Amino acid sequence: MTGTTTAPAEPTTTGVSAPPPAAAVRRRRRPPSVGRVLAWVVMILLLLITLFPFYWILRTALSSNGALYANSTSLLPADFSWGGFERVFGLQTTEEAIAQGGSGASIDFWLYLRNSVIVATVVTVCQVFFSAMAAYAFSRLRWRGRNVVFGVFLLSLMVPVIFTLLPNFILIRDLGLIDTLLGIMLPGLFMTPFAIFFLRQFFMNVSTEVEEAALIDGASKVRVFFALIIPMSVGPIATISILTYIGSWNDYFWPLMVSYTDESRVLTVALGNFTAQTPQTGPDWAGLMAATLVAALPMILLFLAFAKRIVNSIGFSGIK
């Protein structure tokens, strides 16, 4: 974690002065300045605040409820137990669960997990694909009215999603799709303005020469899209897909409106309900934290795999 990844293009400044790190001349072994030490202290403090809740989820999930009351401050799991996870996955009988401080209510975690996976996957695949198609039309195809239509799409960025939720709910209801996964997925299935702009930016940069060559070889524009543009933009497509997946997985308000029974309940909504099912003895914190961990885990794994891509994608390149 000591800034030695890429040689910074800018000079690293310390309190007084710093040598520009020319390739060979690395920071000489001289005591770091007070300012720099102070800066690291602040940074580490902020990191602690950032990461502590994650540890606390894990620590609580591996504790048993009874011990949490007595050892609420111990940094290690209080009376280590897999009970929380067992309750989440329905591996305990109702009596066991109640004895360990659970609500005893049957929660079909696997079903919620399945629903979340279906919703996030289908939304991501369709949304990114359709957005890519539109982005291709707006970047590589020549047609009249292209800029006007693109401007209209640009306008949709101004519509706050939150404003569309209520009317969209009514539409989904009119379509008879309340309490179905399709109803949850439908509004996000076709596009988001952001995905179109993001991909258009990259498609515009694919060299025209390669495209011309393919066209002269007799390839159709459709073929150019599938065999050339998409393969050459795998990076950006992966980035926007990951961002879409995370966003869809974490969505709460919309699925809350549409789903009423377990059939269409996704993880976030199920977790939100969890607090409502508090047993009389007090909340089942161990079980709740275990459920929270399981709900967040897929995103954490996704992030571990693609951290660099995600981190570097955050900026204004897509908008400006």
Added chain:
Amino acid sequence: MAAPTAPPVPTVRRSGRRDDTRLALLFILPASIGLLVFYFWPLVRGIWLSFTSWDLLSPAQFVGLDNYREMVADPVFWNAVRVTLLYVVINIGLQTVVALVIAVLMQRLSRSTLLRSLVLAPYLVSNVVAALVFLWILDYQLGIGNQLLEWVGLDRIGFFTDETWAIPTIAAVNVWRHMGYTALLIFAGLQTIPPTMYEAARVDGASELRMFFRITVPLLRPILGLVLIISVIGSFQVFDTVAVTTNGGPVDASRVLQLYIYDKAFAQFDFGYASALSVAMLLILVVVTFFQYRVTRAGQTDLN
């Protein structure tokens, strides 16, 4: 999906100016459906519904400005506006300062991907997860946060159960989730400031603090403006965290506008009134965004 046929006039392709209109229409068809059905139509419908009285069962009835008249006289509405504004001010104020600190520290200390990944971590979990974790950490009896307060010698605080603390606490929880993301946005903006500026300033003997206020802040202004606009719009729409932790309570202390809209629509089935509230929210957003754009002159750089 749909394997579209190639444009039927292959001869045109050879000439310098090609026209792909038919293919283009086909390619924007799905996105256009999404745009019209799920963005523009709801916008129109939402505004129209705000002039009706509708409980979903009987047909909607046009009632003119009745909903708006009721709204102006509705103390819960005004309270919701006040609470939401309070939330936005605390949330954005805290978040911008912390994110700016993180971004500047990252720029000065390390550009490692690991550090940036760690900073971004909270952004990956849902609002619901963030809300639940802090509900536990800040629990009055057992929460480690309150234990810590007691250990330091302070009184325990009912973070989510005390009227004065509910909104600041919820705002802080959402700062926790979003500060890393905001910091990375600002960090990206920092990269656009030419390093030569700092070098020149350093030659002139400027202190670190002076460089921050005289170079970093002014040159970051357009980016900071955009970041503020994006995060303020997001901040106004707060719902998840409130719904999971306090559900608007205690009393109405954390009943933000979005929660009130949800209650009106789904608990009281007053879709007309809920739509009018949504329009009010939309208007507030438009005004605030416009105002911010003017004040921060977002997007106009001083770098030339």
